[in-house]
Amino acid sequence: MKLLIADIYSANGRTGIVASGGTKAGDMFDRAVRLHRPDAEISVLTFDTASPDMPGPIEAYDGVIWSGSNLTIHRPNPLIDAQIEMARTAFDRGVPQFGVCYGIQLATVAAGGKVVANPNGPEIGWARGVTLTDAGRNHPMYRGKVDRFDALCWHNDTVWELPENADLLAGNAHSDVQAAILRRGRGEFWAVQYHLEFDSDEVARLVGGNAPALVQAGTLSEEGAAAIVADMQALSALAADPSAAPDALKPVVDPLTRTAELGNWLDRVDALGGR
Known part of the structure; x- marks a missing residue:
């Protein structure tokens, strides 16, 4: 399986994550x-x-994975414009996509929806009581998950439409x-708002390393x-001992x-057999 992971933090955002003790999104x-496909390319x-610098044409990949980001999708930025264009290209060429946090917001905008600052404020650390809809309970992305669960997260914005x-x-x-x-053209994008790639150590380092700034801003x-x-x-x-x-x-x-949602998407990519 040949996959492209798009680490869509800005250079400054990526540096800040490492400085606070966190791990780069791509890593x-x-x-x-590799929990699910250890031999993936x-x-x-x-x-x-x-x-x-694209490592190859987008249609050369079996799937594209989009990370979270420090960017704000509803604020003009050339980086964001380029990301939206790349997501639309993958949609239109039928390349399966998967994304988290900013990734679901990117997919929403690329497909014609709307993202805003969450009127409930930031959701940091815990996404409590994530509850599947009827569509979610019957969708293969949630195979192996319970109907209601807590997840790890960090986001300020939300999908509005x-x-x-x-x-x-x-x-x-x-x-x-x-x-x-999300769907557009020939393509389909599976996405979640929470961070399934985070583990508890990652959240502890990020919140602990950024606590002074979060407190000063009144966020926490x-x-x-x-x-x-x-x-x-x-x-x-x-x-x-899980x-x-x-x-x-x-x-x-x-x-x-x-990470079951990601594993189930990888199964879907396998089933498509090169689209």
Whole structure:
């Protein structure tokens, strides 16, 4: 399987993640893919400029995976314009796509929908009570997942209007759209708002490393940031033996369950057999 991972952070955003102790998005997705397809041939594309050096034509790949990003899809930016154009090209050429967080927002805009700053404010650390719709319960993306679960997340924006021909698969009290299938032309994009590629160590490092800035901005209180870090440290302790974790925490603690949506998409790519 030949996959292209698009790390769509800006260069400054990527540097900031590393400075706070986090892992580059491309590396996290490489690791997540290899849980399910250890022999996948993976190329990582970074959007440091609006004209990134593509490792090959998009139709040469069996699928494209889009990461999260520090960018804001509804603010004009040449990097964003280039990303939207690339997503539309993949749609129109029938290349399967998968994305998280900013990825679902990118897919929404590329297919004709609308994304705004979440009126409920940022959703950081936990996406609580992600609940599948009837369409989600019957969709292969959620094979192996329970109907309601908590997930790890970090986002400020939300999908406000899904485009035509989209299927809403999941939502929660904070964000109406937590997962969807987006369509345009010949293509289909499977996407989630939460970060299934994150593990608890990653969230603890990111929140802990950015806590002063988050508190100064009024995004989190000192107590709120500390509580998220403490939650993640407790999850990390359970990760040594996910089978012993409480059932409610297994969707977060067990790597294969946490990334099941991605694994199910990879099965779909296999089934398409080169489109």
